[in-house]
Amino acid sequence: NAGVTQTPKFQVLKTGQSMTLQCAQDMNHEYMSWYRQDPGMGLRLIHYSVGAGITDQGEVPNGYNVSRSTTEDFPLRLLSAAPSQTSVYFCASSSPLGQGAGNEQFFGPGTRLTVL
Amino acid sequence: RKEVEQDPGPFNVPEGATVAFNCTYSNSASQSFFWYRQDCRKEPKLLMSVYSSGNEDGRFTAQLNRASQYISLLIRDSKLSDSATYLCVVRANFGNEKLTFGTGTRLTIIP
Numbered sequence: 001n002a003g004v005t006q007t008p009k010f011q012v013l014k015t016g017q018s019m020t021l022q023c024a025q026d027m028n029h030e031y032m033s034w035y036r037q038d039p040g041m042g043l044r045l046i047h048y049s050v051g052a053g054i055t056d057q058g059e060v061p062n063g064y065n066v067s068r069s070t071t072e073d074f075p076l077r078l079l080s081a082a083p084s085q086t087s088v089y090f091c092a093s094s095s096p097l098g099q100g101a102g103n104e105q106f107f108g109p110g111t112r113l114t115v116l
Numbered sequence: 117r118k119e120v121e122q123d124p125g126p127f128n129v130p131e132g133a134t135v136a137f138n139c140t141y142s143n144s145a146s147q148s149f150f151w152y153r154q155d156c157r158k159e160p161k162l163l164m165s166v167y168s169s170g171n172e173d174g175r176f177t178a179q180l181n182r183a184s185q186y187i188s189l190l191i192r193d194s195k196l197s198d199s200a201t202y203l204c205v206v207r208a209n210f211g212n213e214k215l216t217f218g219t220g221t222r223l224t225i226i227p
Contacts, residue, residue: 041219042218043203104162105162110158110159
């Protein structure tokens, strides 16, 4: 299994450009999420999905769109890039929701985005 | 107040020493607790879950104090390979996979 994969690894955009960050997992996980990580801020949840066709907003959703047409894929779209969106973006997935101590979230390797 | 607070460090500790990290959380309804490890420029990976009775995994011991809303991680006989950032992570509800992350504590083990 490849686990969680993300493309691209690095990206430079100009203000106002749009782009899509790709995320895919091959573990048949129902739950997928996008985080951004900034110095001194920790990981913050952007959007998440509990299954195909279902998405919801996290803590910092403004400026981002997501869709979940399949279990495997969860792309993140930047509609009109701004310098404030310069960050490292991580996609994560976990196994079906349930009771107990919680299921491990598996993270992709990240996308480093710079917006000029 | 941040939902999950950690001392950012850095902690510079000689090899073989014991080091402890603390974390506090603000939501008293939180149900699940974890420590994740993040190496420089890499993704976070689960180190261990934290159970109410405390739990141990080799050189690592995690403790939870629900009354004080406090989580700790103890690393004994520290190795050079333990150098990383340690993230305290809290999940609010059973059946809800949303996690809240602390900003992390950076640890460097010195030879």
